[in-house]
Amino acid sequence: MRKLFLALLFALPFMASAQNISTLKPGKWYAEFAAQTAAIPFVFEVTNTASGTEVTLINGKERVELKKVVYKGDSVYISIEDYDTQLSARFEGDKLKGVFKRLFAHADAGVPFEAYHADRARFDTKGKADYSLQGKWDVVFQSEQGDKKNVGIFNEEGGLLTGSILTNSGDLRYLEGVTDATGFRLSAFAGLSPYLIEGKFLDANHFEGYFITAKGRQSIKGVRNQQAALSDPYRLTQLRDGYTSLNFKLPNLKNQLVSLTDEKYRGKVVVVSILGSWCPNCLDEMSFLSPWYKANKERGVEVVGLAFERKTEPAYVQKVLSNLINKHQTTYDILVAGKIGDDKKVLPEIDGLKSYPTTIFIDKKGNVRKIHTGFNGPATGLFYDEFKSEFNKLVDELLAE
Structure with a gap:
């Protein structure tokens, strides 16, 4: 009996500690960033699963699932692993008060935000609109x-x-x-x-x-303007005079050097994606390319990604690129190209990289045939559909040669 009493006495502090941990209430939450010139609203939803709390950021049709939510005492830490950022906050009454930080930038003071549990609209409205933005x-x-x-x-x-x-x-x-x-x-x-x-x-x-x-x-x-259009994305980035191919040799995450002269790529149509794990449009492109490659690789086409990151420390690069590959279930090669801004050294054949992502189409002879600047993803509707149609048509033409 005395042993049982001592065991219970020893456990009391831990039981109390567990009881004092605050948790996010399931359902919709309304939040605002305190930006320098205005309050920027955002909305998220909290759900409890067998593995813990999950937070979903909501933007129109988009749902961004955040599965790494950690509680410590009166605080919660919501990791956004895609971008190496974090929402951290304290529970203060029925509110959350905290800061959004870019973890990759050590000196980042962050952006303050507040949130409270409510299923409400992102914006209040005042009267009927005189005009439409449609x-x-x-x-x-x-x-x-x-x-x-x-x-x-x-x-x-x-x-x-x-x-x-x-x-x-x-x-x-x-x-x-x-x-x-x-x-x-x-x-x-x-x-x-x-x-x-x-x-x-x-x-x-x-x-x-x-x-x-x-x-x-x-x-x-x-x-x-119902005819509104951007500049032709195939005319913005060009090869330098005197070049017809790319000659990089870069390591993959296993530190094995890869080049387009390797047997895997010789005699095939190759799509080269210049990307960064920090780039939202690059993630959209990877969401397209990963399943596309699985469906088309037997046709004699390869995809390879060249990743330029914020930092070059091996542990950091391994973490962010592994997260990216696992999330998108990517089976084509992702190579470590260096730091943002290293493109002139790594790809001297290109006359100035204009954007991440940039997509390069290479024919069976190893010659660069087209370079596409930027990526307009699923949020752009018909523009995204047009891109997919053009992409498939171009690859089909190169395969038919």
Whole structure:
């Protein structure tokens, strides 16, 4: 009896500690980042599973599942492994108060945020909208360095505004918001950077407003244009004069050197993807390429990814690229190309890399035939469908040669 009493007495502190650990309440949560110039709203959902708590970030049709949620005392740490970032917060009454940090940047002070349990809209609305954002727009981002014309695609259905903005380097992915008597608002947070777009209609075919991030804002203006289009992505990046092929030799995650002269690639059509694990559009491209490769590799085509990362420490590179490969169930080679900015050294044949991702199409003789800059993913609807059609047509033509 005395032994049982002592055992219970010894266990009491641990039982109390477990009881004092706060946990996230299942259901929808509303949150706001305290950015420098505005509050940027985002929404997430909490579910309890057999393996623990899971958090899902919600942006329109997009669902970003975060499965690494750790509790410590009165705090919670939500890891966003795709981008090496984290939401960490303390429970204060019925609220969460914390900070979003980029773990890869040691000096990053982070962006404060607050969240509370509520199944509510991302934005409040004030009256009925005078105009609609539905359709395609020329959207100009203005800066002292010069204006950049992009393409906005928006859809309004059942009071919900969704869409994306396409740039020559890629799209802003899934935006969600509303229109009302004051104009329109859209936001998104998928784990890397929070966005907010605010605008006012000048008339049915013109708007002006701001593109807002955690660190500042940029003026934008829009003109309705159902023919809105970007520059031809196959004309933005070129080979330097005198070059016809790529001659890299880079290690894979097993530290084995790989080149396009290896038997695996000789005599085959090869798609080279220049990427980074930190790049949202690169992840979208990998989501397309990974299943595509499995379905087409027996046709005599190979895919190889060249990853340029934020850091070059082997442990870091191994971690982020392994996470990427496992998430997308990627079976083609991913090679360690170096640090962001090393492209001129690794790929001297290319006349300046314009964007991540950049996709290079190589024929059976080893010659570069096409270079595609950027990637507009599933958030862009018909633009994504057009890309897939063009991609398959080009590969089919190269295979037929």
